[in-house]
Amino acid sequence: MSRLKTAMDRDRGAQQAATGLVGDPLKLPFARILQEAQQIRVSEAYRRMVTAGACALTGGRAEALYLDTIGGLNAHDLDVIVRAFRQLVVDMEHRPFLDLLGPLYMEIGHKLDKQDRGEFFTPFCLNRLMVDLMTAQDPRAMFTPGEILTANEPACGTSGMVLAFAEHLTNHGVSPLHLRWTVQDLSQTSCYASYINLTLWGVPATVICGDTLRMTVNWAWQNVHWHQAKPWPTAEERRAHVAEVMRQERFLRVFQELFVGAA
Incomplete structure (x- = not known):
């Protein structure tokens, strides 16, 4: 219990100091824009935003779905969708690795529908606690030199x-590019939101929409970072990196002595 309280206090303090609490998801700037929709409900505006946004991040590989998603919208609501996605990117920059799409999805969705599908939002502090329990003190101990670590999130x-795992790595000086995720969910809307979250935060991932228990796959998208993933460096590569950093530092000192000092 004390560990949970510590994680919750840390989460609260970090968000207040660096990012600000999410609080009411409906009051997030991008959520306020979605509520300006006139032709469709907010839940539908959310669905179309994450679907179209995910399509846009595929680099043109989902153009047909993108056009189908925005089809039938009047000029005002189309503008709402576009402005909301742009604002989402800004909101995410102010709240590093914090999932903003999940809380809003649960807030605007129909309660009975969520219960029927078994969808429940896990607070970020609990995600952080579970990451701490999985990685112990130093996450670098999980990696094998010369290999890319792989992980799976079936729901x-x-x-x-x-995102909590990526934040944990980053806080310990480890790039999320050393790990590849395969994530899966039955909800298409959640999968599109996942694709946005993982792509914008630079996490190599394959997002699968399908039933994990029945082992069915409706579709699977690899994001742009999947092929940018890199193995954990070997001892020789780490030594070479240190030597290169030292060489650059020596060059910089010489440059400063010759040119900056002379000026």
Whole structure:
């Protein structure tokens, strides 16, 4: 219990100091824009935003779905969708690795529908606690030199757990590019939201929409970072990196002595 309280206090303090609490998801700037929709409900505006946004991040591989998603919207609501996605990117920059799409999805969705589908949002502090329990003190101990670590999240929702893991790595000086995730969920909307979260935060991932228990796959998208993933460096590569850093530092000192000092 004390560990949970510590994680919750840390989560609260970090968000207040660096990012600000999410609080009411409906009051997030991008959520306020979605509520300006006139032709469709907010829940439908959310669905179209995450679907179209995910399509846009595929680099043109989902153009048909993108056009189908925005089809039938009047000019006002189309503008709402576009502005909301742009604002989402800004909101995410102010709240590093914090899942903003999950809380809003749960807030605007129909309660009975969520219960029927078994969808429940996990608070970010609990995601952080579970990451701490999985990785112990130093996450670098999980990696094998020369290999890319692989991980799976079979019921990812909007991938809040994966974002917490990426944040944990980053806080310990480890790039998320050393790990590849395969995440899966039955909800298409959640999968599109996951694709946005993981792509914008630079996490190599394959997002699968399908039933994990029945082992069915409706579709699977690899994001742009999947092929950018890199193995954990070997001892020789680490030594070479240190030597290169030292060489650059020596060059910089010489440059400063010759040119900056002379000026």
